[in-house]
Amino acid sequence: MSKTGYGGFPAIMATALPMFMVALDHLVVTNALAQIVEAFQPTQAQLQWVVNAYVLAFAGLLLAGAALGDRFGRRRVFLLGVVLFTAASAACAMSDSIEFLIAARVLQGLGAAAVLPISLTLAVAAVPPAKRDLAVGVWGGINGLGIAAGPLIGGLVTEGIDWHWVFWINVPVGLLTIPLALLTVRESRGGDRTIDLPGTLLITGAVVVSVWTIVNVAELGWTDPAMLAASAVALLFFVLFFWWERKASEPFVPARLYRVRPFMLSNFVSLTMYFGVFGAVFFLMQYLQGPLGYSPLEAGIRTLPWTAIPMVTVPLTSLLVKRVGGGLLQAIGAGLQALALAWLAYVAAVDASYTSMIPALAIAGFGMGMVFAANPAVVVGSVPDRDHGKATGVNNTIREFGGALGVAVLTMVFTSEYAAHRGEGQAEAFVASLRDALWLGAAVVLLGALAALFIKKPAGGPAGPAAQERPAAGVALRSE
Secondary structure (H helix, E strand, C coil), X not given: CCCCCCCHHHHHHHHHHHHHHHHHCCCHHHHHHHHHHHHHCCCHXXXXXXXXXXXXXHHHCHHHHHHHHHHHCHHHHHHHHHHHHHHHXXXXXXXXXXXXXXXXXXXXXXXXXXXXXXXXXXXXHCCCHHHHHHHHHHHHHHHHHHHHHHHHXXXXXXXXXXXXXXXXXXHHHHHHHHHHHHHHCCCXXXXXXXXXXXXXXXXXXXXXXXXXXXXXXXXXXXXXXXXXXXXXXXXXXXXXXXXXXXXXXXXXXXXXXXXXXXXXXXXXXXHHHHHHHHHHHHHHHHHHHCCCCCCHHHHHHCCHHHHHCHHHHHHHHHHHHHXXXXXXXXXXXXXXXXXXXXXXXXXXXXXXXXXXXXHHHHHHHHHHHHHHHHHHHHHHHXXXXXHHHHHHHHHHHHHXXXXXXXXXXXXHHXXXXXXXXXXXXXXXXXXXXXXXXXXHHHHHHHHHHHHHCCCCCCCCCCCCHHHHCCCCCCCCCCCC
16 A cells, blocks of 8 residues: 555455446346346337446446546546446336336446446556556456356346346445545546547447447348438447547547557457457357256356456466567457357357367456456556546447447347248257357457557567656646
């Protein structure tokens, strides 16, 4: 702990615990959908929005959350996000209608958008520069664990207790985090204190409309008039955003970030990695519970080779970032993930034995852990301190966009192939469609692995030359 009483491991845990719950809520609710159907008898469209309302609000406002933290104080906005997320979780648990549940999920997403992009910046600021890679590794490992453990925890809670507890489990974590963060986390702000309101509105609109299109295209198809109109609106927002950024005196995303190759390539790795991981987990849980006949809890337990190994891989990878280079580690990790998805596609069958899947799940765990540790380390280490908030905001937004895109595209492939194989029987058609979706996921992740090979190991120390650049005194990480 620093002389001021801030920092160290308690501060990292204070920033990582709510982020774990934010990541967990991506997939933990999927195991509760069957019970939610029994409770509220929703339409299929309403049930879809139990998941998508959270994703839409979360992904759409990640960059705005980072910008608000830079302007008004990162710890302050982070804590407000924790309070909102905790209160919204309680509201979800107490929902007495599907409409109320969907509205509460929107509020959960808003709180999550304030927590996730700022948590990494606060974790990095809590330790000396020499320990930043380890802090990033711990953060990345807990984030990855939240995503991967969602199916297991969801199955455990829904089978052992009740679907309401999928949301109640967030409340004690939030209540613990608030005093812990107040005691251990130091307030800081970004170098750019002004808020680019037009840029914020344009990029938020672009991401929200894009994600809305992605989560609906699997059901409606790209040729649907609503999808064509939404795609045109999203494209218009993106064009207007980049046009405005070129002329703005204080742009939402500084142009200098686009010129940092490790930053840009690492974001591409995030996009492709989450494309494959989210899409694969989405279908893997259906495969285990469908053709293979496991219960939600049994299916969650069988993902443990994938979910548990990152707890070991992440801290070990963090120790190697300085020595080996984050680019090579990302390339190896993404390559292992692509291999695992290809392996699962190869062994998938109606009567496949679980033991034939274990090596692939273990390889996926190693690969995912390596990327979750090395990717944020490169993103943070390749930019100056004053840009940490915006850099992590961009990275998280691209990551969420990649996950949504992966589920949508793989669902579109799956749906198309399922219709073509329907005459072979339901289980056979599912497996044939699953294989095609997994092969595509493996190919996309492999593209990320190849891109990561072009990230050079920095010559300017552990954080790289860009990170050694310091803004004028009193600009970055100004303590309150």
